[in-house]
Amino acid sequence: MVSSKIDCQECANLNCLIKKNIQSDKIKEMSQSKSTIVCKKGQQFIMQGAPINGLFFVYKGIGKVLQAGINGREQIIRMAKSGEIVGYRGFGSADTYSITAQAIDSIQLCYFSKDSIKEMLYEVPQLAVDFMLFYSDELNKSETRVRKLAQMTVRERVVDTLLYMRRKFSSNGKTIDVIMSRKEYADYAGTTEEQVIRVLSSLKSEKLITTIGKRIDVLNVEKLQKEIEEHHYFLGS
DNA sequence: TCATTAATCGCAC
DNA sequence: GTGCGATTAATGA
Numbered sequence: 001m002v003s004s005k006i007d008c009q010e011c012a013n014l015n016c017l018i019k020k021n022i023q024s025d026k027i028k029e030m031s032q033s034k035s036t037i038v039c040k041k042g043q044q045f046i047m048q049g050a051p052i053n054g055l056f057f058v059y060k061g062i063g064k065v066l067q068a069g070i071n072g073r074e075q076i077i078r079m080a081k082s083g084e085i086v087g088y089r090g091f092g093s094a095d096t097y098s099i100t101a102q103a104i105d106s107i108q109l110c111y112f113s114k115d116s117i118k119e120m121l122y123e124v125p126q127l128a129v130d131f132m133l134f135y136s137d138e139l140n141k142s143e144t145r146v147r148k149l150a151q152m153t154v155r156e157r158v159v160d161t162l163l164y165m166r167r168k169f170s171s172n173g174k175t176i177d178v179i180m181s182r183k184e185y186a187d188y189a190g191t192t193e194e195q196v197i198r199v200l201s202s203l204k205s206e207k208l209i210t211t212i213g214k215r216i217d218v219l220n221v222e223k224l225q226k227e228i229e230e231h232h233y234f235l236g237s
Numbered sequence: 238t239c240a241t242t243a244a245t246c247g248c249a250c
Numbered sequence: 251g252t253g254c255g256a257t258t259a260a261t262g263a
Binding site: 191194195213214 | 259
Binding site: 198214 | 245
């Protein structure tokens with residue numbers, strides 16, 4: 001599973017908190033001790049209930065973070081792409097992961113032990129501030145998401161999911177570059193596969209989206225945003 | 238190609 | 251809105 005090392009100084013993920021502070025000698029030094037992990041499509045790299053010993057940074061590829069629920073239903077918490085942190089909630093006092101993380105596409109990860117992160121946070125104030133801002137943003141997003149799931153209709157939740165995916169994973173502004181199953185869209189939107197299919201096909205007949213196989217193109221972002229704006233379309237949440 | 242898996246739709250609750 | 255089951259499309263060995 002462990003492959004050749006990726007040098008943080010050469011990394012192109014400018015949004016990564018490590019890369020952002022790589023000018024610090026301490027971080028340069030600590031980044032030597034990270035390990036690099038490659039996962040194939042569908043493979044899990046964090047298991048719910050497993051002991052926590054570090055943090056993952058996505059180097060390349062896409063992952064999903066989810067919580068297993070009752071009778072086979074899952075709740076996708078968020079999607080993670082290059083530069084983003086996975087497994088960060090475990091950094092607190094909990095000693096086991098509360099989530100499962102899985103590769104959607106094949107994914108390359110950088111792994112830092114809890115201790116090495118701690119050491120860096122003590123020594124590099126700028127990194128500590130960045131981490132704090134990051135946690136604060138995540139908390140904000142997570143709160144608005146709870147509200148959305150509770151208050152939105154199924155159609156709104158699916159629309160919201162489409163907008164989220166487009167915002168995060170579109171290189172041309174309309175095509176969602178990640179291939180996800182209808183089941184996965186449902187797991188994110190908090191419904192069932194059937195509901196997703198129904199909403200998708202009515203959106204198609206309203207000419208708001210197009211689908212080509214599993215690929216989805218969002219044609220009219222403004223109109224969809226308008227549809228859910230009373231629920232506070234919140235950036236990235 | 239055939240076999241398996243995913244997507245879709247209709248229908249009952 | 252939800253969930254089952256039949257049909258059809260897509261995917262892969």
